[in-house]
Amino acid sequence: MLSVRALCTEYQTQKGPPVKAAQDVSFDVPKGKFFTLLGPSGCGKTTTLRSIAGLERPSSGEIEANQKIVYSSGKNLFVPPNKRNFGMVFQSYAIWPHMTVFSNAAFPLEVRKNKPSKQQIRDKVMSVLAAVQLDHLAERDATRLSGGQQQRLALARALVMEPEILLLDEPLSNLDAKLREAMRFELKRIQRENGLTTIYVTHDQGEALALSHEIAVMSEGRIVQIGAPRDIYNHPKTKFVADFIGTTNFLDGSVRAYDQEAARFRIDTPVGDMLVQSDTRFEAGTRVSIAIRPEDIELSDRDFPVDGNSNIYKGKIDTTVFLGDFVDVQVRLGNAMVQARSHPSLRAGEGDTINLRVKPEKCIAIVDESPTRKAA
Template sequence: MENGGYVGEVEPAGKKPIAELRGVTKRFGEVLAASDLNLSIAEGEFLSFLGPSGCGKTTALRMLAGFETPTEGDVLLDGKVVNTLEAHHRPVNMVFQQYALFPHMTVAQNIGYGLRQIRPRIPKAEISERVSKALDVVQLAGFEDRKIWEMSGGQQQRVALARAIINEPKLLLLDEPMAALDRKLRKEMQIELQDLQRQLGITFVLVTHDQEEALSMSDRICIMRDGRIVQIGSPQELYDRPNSRYVADFVGTSNFFNGKLQRSTDGLSEVLLDNGMRIQGMPGDGLVDGQEVCVSVRPEQMKLRRQGKGLEVEVHNRIFLGEHTEYLVTHETLGDFLVLAPRQADLSEGAFAVRDKALVSWETSAALILDRN
């Protein structure tokens, strides 16, 4: 679907939208933080906003939460415009990057804090029961009386999650909640978050700059750049069919060879590279002859051999990563690029050493011709 200059599944088919952005723009003085955002978030979906710092993803999240008001356009929750509805009146909760927990309170007091602010007051027994259930959900039963400063980073994140879900929000917003965790714990928490989302059936919206985090957790990913949505799709769609070099470079790793698009033949197109070589590949949508483009080839789709057909290269660097080996190779015309060899290929072909000569090849279908911008 084409919308506002980008391609993607703006409205997930067959699913009821729980939240929507309709032509939403946000300005802070002269700064354009978000521009003409159009997005429908489905009930029960796990959606991620992915992009570098300053791309507008956190601004979009804060407008959904009610911490910012759109300059133009509408934010809808359950089909109702909520532009002027205050954050604490929305069926939304947010988990912040620094968790925003109260260090002087116990775990139970932190989790039950929001319930204690509700008027008319909720009976203490009911609050205690709901806190206990929330602790069970995040696997922290028995930690009720612990102080926050006595908890590890992963445990503090669970406390923040328990505090966020105790009100049973329709939308749970996560603002880079795993940024402060080490790699191993981050992996564990990614799995726990997915399990929690499936268990509760709450719609999750995650903001992250970590592509691996977005790819591993999301039903759909919304790629942002300079305040705009540039592509929306499932992790596999974005990885296999990016609509520009920007998306291909942000989602996964790729080799890029710049050139100009030539005429198409038999469903394929040819690119005359800046270095004079010609490469055939699969053209993206909306490209025209003569346009400046790039050819994108993922390192894992390249094959490294000692015999047969292919480009003659020399191994410049080799990094063994267990399940695969990353080779930096040099071609006299294309220059340096990466090849990723699976463990099985290294075992059958024999691992290459630095300064070894080799042959590199790839299928034509693996070469994607993309807008260079």
């Protein structure tokens, strides 16, 4: 449906070299799928989306939508944005005041060159308003809508043109937390019911995990990993991805030995030996970072049975934070501090000794030289 090949987009600056905002960006989005560009502020998400829309002119690459090339540096081809038939919703959506909900949604059709008949406009607008569940408010002044309703109206206005592809740039970021969560479900429903091929941009990993069929994680203008949400979460390829998608503990270590049969490594770490399961082969002596999610560290007041199959340690609780459904616990393990997520029934408190257990398949060994960075 949408294919982006080796896309590069640069911005010229007054002084100094051009900003390479998107570099060698490639991905494919099948029809009807929800694809997300995820990454910290400034990593090139908006640039990539605007390049797809035709609002930026890339320096090289190729973009194909619905078997039609809309941009190609090689073929010297650039289809202007209004000829691409994409719908767009931005972070700062504009609702026109002094206009009803209906007129707002009808506007793109009213200004169209081949303007449809009054009846056709009425039918189309009412059907998109129904899709975003605003049909009962069609005659209301658009400024008298809640934030979430205005956001849905912006979406309706993009949908009314029956776009082949929907491009959304952080459309939920102006909403408060509760509304944002509710709108996630709305968006997913609208996308699914209408079979919309959607490219979504966000810096919010929770949003990306919740909505997407596939996620591309970007850093410094490049895609660093593409995969299904579960895949990216469970098998991050770099420290950057592991750190950006959720909370992660990192322990540095050095590979001691490989047990071929079990596909397991024994790794020397500052907290002791650690068994790590991995399909990748690492040579003995390789320096690795071991990524472990807080929810994969089991805590117990009692000793775990030693079975040779799990990683078992003793630590000391530094801090606990009660969060209702669970407790976040900072545990001092030798010189390292790790974060674990536990059930509120855990009795041990700050200063107490605590037992930790981690399964080898929950430890992800990463060989990665790039520095770890967290988004703002």
